[in-house]
Amino acid sequence: MSQQGKPQTAITPTRADNYQDWYQEVIKAADLAENSDVRGCMVIKPWGYALWENIQRVLDGMFKETGHVNAYFPLFIPVSFLEKEAAHVEGFAKECAVVTHHRLELRDGKLVPTGELEEPLVVRPTSETIIGASFAKWVQSYRDLPLLINQWANVVRWEMRTRLFLRTAEFLWQEGHTAHATQQQAVDETMKMLGVYAEFAENYMAMPVIQGEKTAGERFPGAVSTYCIEAMMQDRKALQAGTSHFLGQNFAKASGIQFTDENNQLSHAWTTSWGVSTRLVGGMIMSHADDDGMICPPRLAPQHAVILPVAQKPEDRARVLEYCRALQKELKAQWFAGAPVRVELDDRDLGGGVKSWQWIKKGVPLRLEIGPRDIDKDSIFMGRRDKGPKEKTSIARGELVSTIATLLQSIQDGLYQRALAFRTEHTREINTKDDFYAFFADPPKKKPNDPTPIHAGFALAHFNGDPALEAKIKDDLKVTVRCIPLDAKLGGGPGTCPFTGEPSKQRVVWAKSY
RNA sequence: CGGGGCGUAGCGCAGCCUGGUAGCGCACUUGGUUCGGGACCAAGGAGUCGCAGGUUCAAAUCCUGUCGCCCCGACCA
Structure with a gap:
């Protein structure tokens, strides 16, 4: 306890003192991302990007499992494409980056754009129109449907006010785009993917969500109906964490996605689109992080555990390191949530306390401290990130190895339950x-x-x-x-x-x- | 784009009101002590004070402009 009677925390200010500043400090302390020299754009640093990669890996598997395949469409969208759907134009026109030139010329030591394009290109804010153009070519017959495509991409929305992960001018996402022969099939797809998002949010991010439909005012521009998952953050605000849109025939009509049905009738396809973005990382931070920094839900954590050798006497060092390496190997052979356990051995020559706190701030689920005394007892001094930083327990090595998956799952479940209780309470x-x-x-x-x-x-x-x-x-x-x-x-x-x-x-x- | 705040060493800040040639904590380097922990002592390195003009013998400090970041509004995943 400090003189003010408040416990010392790794992050200042605390959530209660200033939530916005706390959020930014957590990102800095956990080394997740930083502002770049480009206004409104962020640099996602390795620890933050690893979270995104894990999100990608799991979701991609779920998309494939539900019959979708990946493809890639252009970053640039001709302005005329965007003009095709009236509501869509209105929704996105105000926040588009536009490419108007294709060359730079050196004049008076300055590079100036020249070579004006005949038709300006918009950097995609979303890809309904450009993907629709492809779909129009790919679909002829009802036998070509459904078309179930996903793309992992970056998009640009020129935002007034940006916030790391939550709203940046450029962000990473996935956008699923599907076309179906009947309205019912498209509606079913919309709901199915909403369900996939909800399952992902709850089981992997440990973030409870409410599934629901948006009102007209909050609907995606051009959609017939928009569904979403909404989560409560620790400041009790709602975060829209994913959306799934039933687009009716609006975009099929705009892009000319037509097919001949079983009765030899020409009709427009029914389409859907659905997406989640790097915003999910922000959601994880604001769902779980505390006044000591990030708390990674184990299933998406870049590392599940970190081994911290405690060898303060030089003569112990070799022995301790050897023991740690062997443990690391043994733990990596264990499985958690369908993948090998991820374990880092941090043998950097740093003060023990400092090192330990770095990992607390990064939110690694398990910290395993191992010194000569532990080795003699064949046990490990373990700290769980969901418990207090000082609340560490000794665990037999064999028990740790055989129960690590259970331990990680109990942290995962605990985070979910804590977030759910918080939401219920408020x-x-x-x-x-x-x-x-x-x-x-x-x-x-x-x-x-x-x-x-x-x-x-x-x-x-x-x-x-x-x-x-x-x-x-x-x-x-x-x-x-x-x-x-x-x-x-x-x-x-x-x-x-x-x-x-x-x-x-x-x-x-x-x-x-x- | 409107209102407010802030840009001083890698990070966090003081100094600015009342101009006089730059300081603190952490981090870093070296030596020593300590040794289950965000250690202690000593010495040291590191800053064109966001940028550009102006006022002045003299500007981190006063004035003007500009860029960036943060907060509050309008708009949005």
Whole structure:
């Protein structure tokens, strides 16, 4: 305890003191990413990129398992393509990077663009239109359907305000694009992929999510309906962690994706698109990290365990290192969640405490400290990242090796349960307008420049579905409908809209959001 | 794009109001002590004070402009 009576933490400020700054400090302390020299763009550093690679690896497997194949489409989209779908234009036109020239010339020591393009190219903000153009060529007959394609790519959206992982001008994502012969098949695909995202979020990221449909105001530009998974972050704001869109025939009509059906009738295909991005890394940070830094959910952790040799006397060093290497080899031969256990041996010549804290901040699930005394007992001094930094226990080597998968899974489960309990604690059914406004009232700021204080959480309230009402509430409170939950337990059946007294089909999730 | 804050050593900051030639903590290097831990002592290295102009004998400090970052708004995955 410090003089102020607060426990010393590796991250300052703490979540309670200043959530926004805390978030940035965690990213810095865990060495996940940094701002680049290019405004709004981030450099994803190896530890952060490894998280993304694990996300990619698992999701890619799930996509393949559900019959999808990967392909790659151009980064550049002719402006005329984007113009094809009216709502789409409106949604993305304001945030596009546009390529207008194809050459640079040296004039007075400065490189200036020359060679203007006949038609400007947009750096893809999303790929519906360019992929649609390909689909139009690939689809002739109902026998060509369904077409189930995914692409891993970068996209650019020229954002006003950026935040590492959560909103950057360029980001990495995957976008699935599918075409189907019938509306029902496309709707089924939309829901199936929403389910895949929810399963991934909960089982791999240990991040509980609410599956639901977006209201008209929050819908993807050009979609008939948009579904999403929404998670609660530790500041009780909602994070849209993944989206799945039923596009109807809108894009098929815009791109001319037509096929001849069994009855020799020409019709437009029904399409879907769905995506998750590097935003998920931000979601993991804000779901699990604490005042000592990152906490990686074991299933996606770049390393499951780190071995920290404790050999302070030079004469012990060789013996300790040898023991550590043998243990590393033995642990790597174990399996966890369908892959070999990932173990790093950190034999850098650094002070023991400093080294240990680096790994705490990076969020590695297990720290294994091994010194001469442990070797004599054939045991390991183990720290779990989901417990306090000082809360370390001794475990027999054999037991560690045989139970490491169980240990990692128990950390994984613990993180999920903790996040779920947090969400439950801060989710409330609300039945009157007054209660609703009171629930979301901002605590007073101490200084004008203070970050927005942490607000109440999720409200489950009835809603008559009027977009104007939703806009008014957004205006008043900065609160929006995050989704119309699919889960009947959350929806709770018909009721009365507390704002209008009109009938409401079910409760919806209201919250402030990222 | 509007309002506010901040750019000083690798990192975190003080100094600025009241101009006088740059300092603290951590990190780094070396030597010693310590040895189940974010150690201690000593010595040392490291900064065109974001950038560009201006005022002045003299600018980190005052003035103007500019760039970047952060927070709050508008917009968004």
